[in-house]
Amino acid sequence: MTSVLVAGLGETGVRAARQLLDTPGIDRVVVAARTEARAREVAAALDDGAEAWALGASGEFPPGIDAVASAVPAAADLVLARAAVERGIPFASVTDDREVTSGLIALDAAARERGTRIVAGCGLAPGLADVLVRHAAGVLDSIDEIHVARFGVAGPACAAAARRAQREPVIEWYGGAAASVRNRGAELVWFPDPVGARECELVGTGVDLLAAATPGVERVTARLGMPAPRRLTAPGFRAVAGSRRRDPAVGFGAVRAEIWGWRGRERATVVYGVIERTSIAAGTVLGVATAWLAGALPDLGASGSGASGLATAVEPAPFLAELARRGVKAAVFEGVAVA
Amino acid sequence: MKGYQRGLLVAGIAIAVSAVVRIRGQGRVPPTSGGWRELQGPDFR
Numbered sequence: 001m002t003s004v005l006v007a008g009l010g011e012t013g014v015r016a017a018r019q020l021l022d023t024p025g026i027d028r029v030v031v032a033a034r035t036e037a038r039a040r041e042v043a044a045a046l047d048d049g050a051e052a053w054a055l056g057a058s059g060e061f062p063p064g065i066d067a068v069a070s071a072v073p074a075a076a077d078l079v080l081a082r083a084a085v086e087r088g089i090p091f092a093s094v095t096d097d098r099e100v101t102s103g104l105i106a107l108d109a110a111a112r113e114r115g116t117r118i119v120a121g122c123g124l125a126p127g128l129a130d131v132l133v134r135h136a137a138g139v140l141d142s143i144d145e146i147h148v149a150r151f152g153v154a155g156p157a158c159a160a161a162a163r164r165a166q167r168e169p170v171i172e173w174y175g176g177a178a179a180s181v182r183n184r185g186a187e188l189v190w191f192p193d194p195v196g197a198r199e200c201e202l203v204g205t206g207v208d209l210l211a212a213a214t215p216g217v218e219r220v221t222a223r224l225g226m227p228a229p230r231r232l233t234a235p236g237f238r239a240v241a242g243s244r245r246r247d248p249a250v251g252f253g254a255v256r257a258e259i260w261g262w263r264g265r266e267r268a269t270v271v272y273g274v275i276e277r278t279s280i281a282a283g284t285v286l287g288v289a290t291a292w293l294a295g296a297l298p299d300l301g302a303s304g305s306g307a308s309g310l311a312t313a314v315e316p317a318p319f320l321a322e323l324a325r326r327g328v329k330a331a332v333f334e335g336v337a338v339a
Numbered sequence: 340m341k342g343y344q345r346g347l348l349v350a351g352i353a354i355a356v357s358a359v360v361r362i363r364g365q366g367r368v369p370p371t372s373g374g375w376r377e378l379q380g381p382d383f384r
Binding site: 318 | 372374375376380382384
């Protein structure tokens with residue numbers, strides 16, 4: 001019997017649980033929240049036999065768990081990860097917090113010792129964007145520059161993490177090492193419709209994981225764009241003209257990965273993009289990664305132990321094919337350079 | 340005269356550097372005209 005635990009029942013966690021319930025080979029899904037009432041409420045809404053569990057401060061797990069999908073706020077992620085490693089349970093995390101991600105990767109030795117696996121950054125970026133970058137390695141002979149951008153947030157916790165990332169120092173990978181950058185360099189990035197062109201700022205999110213997954217890369221940058229905050233109007237007053245038009249990209253998340261390298265003696269670029277409801281895309285990536293860790297989707301990657309990012313852990317092509325089968329479809333930009 | 344020679348030297352260095360950059364530069368012009376195509380079965384092999 002294959003059992004998984006989904007910890008954290010925000011928008012992403014609930015979608016990940018749904019994906020796991022729909023995965024053949026997963027027999028039992030336990031959903032866990034800080035309070036038992038919330039866990040019961042979500043388990044009842046998911047139906048399909050989901051069980052409820054209240055997360056304790058010490059990171060107790062229900063018996064018989066084969067893998068953990070973590071969508072808890074960043075501060076609680078490391079506690080859960082350590083508890084999972086101690087018990088030899090594989091652990092997938094959706095967090096994009098740079099400090100927490102580094103903390104998860106630092107559990108590498110402990111995970112190897114226990115013969116288990118930690119996969120950090122199982123969301124949009126880091127996560128799906130990194131897998132797309134590794135997929136590009138199949139069409140390029142070498143990769144030397146990676147520029148990843150993400151637009152959109154899944155829920156309130158995700159939005160808070162994104163705002164924090166925009167306040168933290170910008171980190172970019174340059175010449176084989178992480179370097180601080182002063183300028184946030186806001187730039188228009190073209191995502192697939194309906195998100196379209198959005199202003200995105202440089203952040204440090206996921207840069208280390210991308211560099212680790214792409215040995216020899218010279219430059220890595222990550223950008224993040226947030227939807228405009230909702231305009232508040234006083235009761236009885238109409239918002240200013242034009243503001244009532246709903247942004248077509250509300251609720252959508254998008255990633256774009258621009259990969260530069262060489263094909264033979266020719267300079268070449270590959271641009272991949274994905275667009276989907278943010279929580280659905282992130283939840284599907286987390287759910288599929290967890291199902292693989294639990295052994296339900298063995299074709300997605302080789303077994304092993306240690307801590308790494310998603311792109312290092314899974315095989316890009318079957319992973320992307322599995323996501324496409326579940327409705328999260330990647331696209332390639334086919335065009336010509338116009339100087 | 341000295342100022343004139345210095346000016347010539349600076350201009351010469353600038354021309355040499357720009358020539359090197361132009362010849363060795365990798366030209367970052369991403370595709371800007373085209374469209375998105377969904378990845379299909381053959382792309383996943």
